[in-house]
Amino acid sequence: MSKLGTIIESLSDAVGAVKVMSGSGAIDLSNPKRVIGMVKSNKLIGPTATVLAHKAIDIPDAPAVSDEHGTLTWAEFDAQVNMLGNAFLGAGLRPGSVVGIIARDHRAVPMALCAAGRSGVRLAMMNTGFGATQFAEVATREGVEAILYDEEFSELADTLPDDLLRIVTWTDGEQPIRADARTLDDIVAAGDPTPPPMPEAFGGMVILTSGTTGLPKGASRNKFAPFASALILDRIPLPRNGSMVIVSPIFHSTGFALWGVGLGLGNETVLMRRFDAEKTLAAIERHRSQALVAVPTMLHRMIALGPEVIGKYDLSSLETVVVAGSALSPTLCEEFQDAFGDVLYNLYGSTEVGVATVAQPAELRRAPGTIGKPPVTSHMALFDDDGRRITATNTKGRLFVRTGAPFEGYTDGRNKDFIDGYMSSGDMAYVDDDGLWFIAGRDDDMIVSGGENVYPLEVENLLAEHPHVDDVAVIGVDDDEYGTRLRAFIVLAEGAPEDPDALRAHVKANLARYKVPRDVVYIEELPRNPTGKLVRRLLPTGPLEA
Structure with missing residues (x-):
């Protein structure tokens, strides 16, 4: 793209981003002085701590965070964030010191982010x-110098x-x-609720990649793009002053991105x-929540409850279900x-890329x-593999993305592959004649079996x-005759028989012969990480017992 085209x-x-954020209520252009103040504050303490301070003033008595300990209002949450921030400084930590946190989802996580x-x-x-x-x-x-942790991670x-x-x-x-x-209970019981001294610059944060193929890499977030929220709000209707x-x-x-936008x-x-x-489901009913953020395996378990259990709960408030992660x-x-109705939004992206695409309910029906x-x-x-741009529809290629939330690189100094300003997503994809995008599989998951290219995801979906x-x-998996062959790991549906021939016949009836799995292995549960992604390296690839 030319320099003029880029501009x-x-x-x-x-x-476009300003229009989206203004229309959703994420920014209020009628008060330019406040907008300018928030931009300045973002550079010093980051967007979440900045937004929290304003919410504590605007809606102090409204609920901010609810967990198993109860509910904190915005004013209470703001005060406790200050207490934790002052505890960091009081213990000798300095701006730029690295604090690690390993905790389940409860109030301490957003509190630590803001503190x-x-x-x-x-x-x-x-x-x-x-x-x-x-x-x-x-x-x-x-370089962790302090650690916040739940008791179970002692x-x-x-x-x-x-x-x-x-x-x-x-x-x-x-x-x-x-x-x-x-x-943390002791800190918020007797801490200092006044705001800590304003740092000279935002300390930033590190979000780890999923680590499904090795040690998770750290993705730096030293600053946040001013229009990053628009990537979510443009195609996902989230509530305002509601519940998620x-x-x-x-x-x-x-989870972090949707929490931040919801904040x-x-x-x-x-x-x-x-x-x-x-x-x-009970939480959605109790809080009259308009939005749910989950990963696919969680949706699967919700469906498995069956219509009788699902019908016990009033879910009429639920308008948006955002699913991502796998x-x-x-x-x-x-x-x-x-x-559950046409409320599903499929978000595709990654720690590095950010939000790349969103599928809306009508698109998912179609x-x-x-x-x-x-x-x-x-x-x-x-x-393509030679770095040439593919413009034809329904043609698979390596997917590259450029967004309004640019990647800052990994904490170990490595970076992703780039072509013409676009960053590799690591996936193979194609776009259809209607402009809808589809993932064909990971670019490193493709196998060659008997000279034919095969993407396991296509067989999985079938x-x-x-x-x-x-x-x-x-x-x-390795094969002496074909070089590589497909191995399918199956978790049986309740009451279903072990019938590998029936599964092979199903694939053969719908796909090419070389895409039929030679091995069908029945297991109790697939290895998945906390975000629902399959950890393929934990699946056995060696010879099977006779």
Whole structure:
């Protein structure tokens, strides 16, 4: 693209983003003085801490955060954020110090996000699925100087040096608390609620990638693009001064992003430490929540409750269900909307890319499984293996994305592949004649079997339609004759028989012969991380027992 074209595109994106954010209520252009003040504040304490301060003034008595301990109003939440920020500084942390947090979804997570901004420290969001070795390696790599953790993660926290500041964010009374650790409850019971001294610059944060193929990489967020919220609000209708149930982990980019946008809209955030399908429905009813944020495996469990259980709850307030984090199969897409109505929004993106596309309910009805269309400020491009642009429809290529929330690189100094300003998503994709985008699979998941290119995702989606199948994963394994062959791992539907020939026949009737899995392996449960992504490296690839 020419320099003039880039300028014109940037101006068009900015105008479109402002229009979206103004129309949704995320910014109020009628008060330019406040807008200018918030822009300045964002540079010093970050957007979430800035927005919180204004909500505590505008709607102090409205609910801000609800969890198993109850509900905090915006004024209460703001005061407790200040207490935690002052505790960081009082313990000797300095602006720029790195604080790690490993906690389930409850008030401490958004509190830590805002308190880090107010005190100028840098927050590293740790994955609750970590083992001890992973946790210690990531904490060392990120330079963690203090750790916030739920009691259940005490053994992980104990792998870190003894001189670190320790704050226990949730206690169950099942494990002893170290004598040198403080508790969040103690801090907010007797802390200083006045705002900490304004730092010279925003400390930033680190969100980890999913780590399905190795040690999770850290994605830096030292600043936030002013129009990043428009990527979500352009195609997803979120409530304003309403309520959102977020069961997608906030330590992951999807949960964090939707929480942040909801914060800006003045929404109550309803959190649960562990996902339970029926308790989620109960929370929607109790809080009259208009939005739910989840991952596909959670939707699957909600559907599995059946119409009798689902019908027990008044879900008439629910208008928007945002799903992201892993691939949404066409079958799950149709089943969910049949059970809960046309409220589903399929968000496609990643920690690095941000929000690339969103599929709206009508699009998912027309083309189940589509990832939809790019929102304002998102631009998509396909390239072949030689880096040549693909412009034809219904033609697979490597997907590259450019958005209004540019990637800042990994904390270990590495970066993603770029072509003409577009960043690699790591996926293969195509766009149809109606402008709807579809993911064909990961570009590194493609296998060559007998000289033919095969993407396991296509076979997975087809097997997911079979009535015998509750969950499925397909991978490539070594084969002496064909080089690589497909192996399907099947979680049986309740009451279904083990009938591998029926599954092979189903694939053979719908796809080419070389896409039929040679191996069909029945397992109790697929290995998935807390965000619902399949951890393929944990599936056995060696010879099967006879």
